[in-house]
Amino acid sequence: MSACDTCVVRNRAICSSLDSEELKALNAIGRRRTLEPGESLMWEGEDSVLVANVIEGVLKLSTGTEDGREQIVGVVYPSDFIGRPFGSTTGHGVTALTEARVCVFARKDFDAFAREHPALEHKLLQRTLAELDRTRRWMLLLGRKSAGEKVASFLLDMSERLVQPDCMGFTSDGKLSRFSLPFSRQQVADVLGLTIETVSRQFTRLKAEGMIDLPSRREVVIVDREALAAEAG
Template sequence: MRSRVICNALAPEAREALGRLGRIQRYPRGTTLVWEGEDSRIVANLLSGVLKLSSSTADGKEQILGVAYPSDFVGRLFAPVASYRVTALTDVEVCLFSRTAFEAFAREHPALEHALLEHTLADLDRAHAQLLDLGRRSASARVAAFLLDLSQRLAEARCAAAGGDGQPLDSFDLPLDRQQIADLTGLAIETVSRTLQKFHRAGIIALAGRRHVEIRDRARLATIAEA
């Protein structure tokens, strides 16, 4: 399996040239890096931490479109305005590029555009899965699917960073608070809370503190997520 970091598609010298275009930047939890509707001037590679990509209705209800983990590429290439907001869910470290400079560089390096294409197709697959969830699944199924997806993606991010084995994690801290889980799953915060407690009482998961989760019965969770 190839690395998930897009710049690894490049030869070492090209990678170094790209590195010179970018600059490392840190932001504290809660910072919004890009607002929906504003000029799309930057794109970024997420080095550490977790970002949310979100959009909202005119009357202020928010929907999280996706969550980015370390090694993910973030930003909308080839569009003058950003169509979603990008916010740090944890302290984050990103490698920022000027969108236009990055685009020009990509034009010169087909391998990079190829990697971006594969990455974007994977994002599209995830969006499709989320569409099925939001359109056709119950609250329980959505929360179960969220937990399973999170455990998988945290494991992948850890793998990309530290060379773990990519097996899903059974015990982890939620990078999202209850409201954010609600925004991701298209539910109300109370429904998220009730559903998590229901899983807890059923012995499917364990909850400790506000953020810690342990998956105790992955198979049952998967069954619930299917329906």
């Protein structure tokens, strides 16, 4: 019995395209790994040596300028795929935000396996297309939205993406009304292209205006989703 058989993301990750025989072969070239919060799996500009599936946890994808400014260019959740198959270099760093478990493959092994399994490549293509759509939508936020709109949009996005497949406490349409942010204020700023101070001020303003509540530093309660959506522009 391979590790895949008990994998919690087995039916959602790209692996779901494989039958048990193929899964066994994939399992043979991969290995599990856990990451502590803040630990990186790959670095920007590095040779693309690894790819992986996220089993558990939240990770950020980030790039930066030489003088230290950082931009988070993506956030990945369980069942998401990370790394750059069929390419020579990694365009962004990958760092765990929470404790995380991933299923890692040497890129070369994965590439070879994928080329022999069109159904796997098809899943990967679907995922990549969806991620590209999502990324492009985020560009509208970065380029054209005000700080208030950015923060409101961010909170709504989080309330949709932090839903665990098996978790309680979300509204009928699958959106959380209360959640714990996997980001520090600085990281929120790095997602939104703002400074930490501006993010903090917007949080307190949204709270003061009754749209959200902030029981603790990382906890967020969406009190008035409609108003927050209006604020998001």
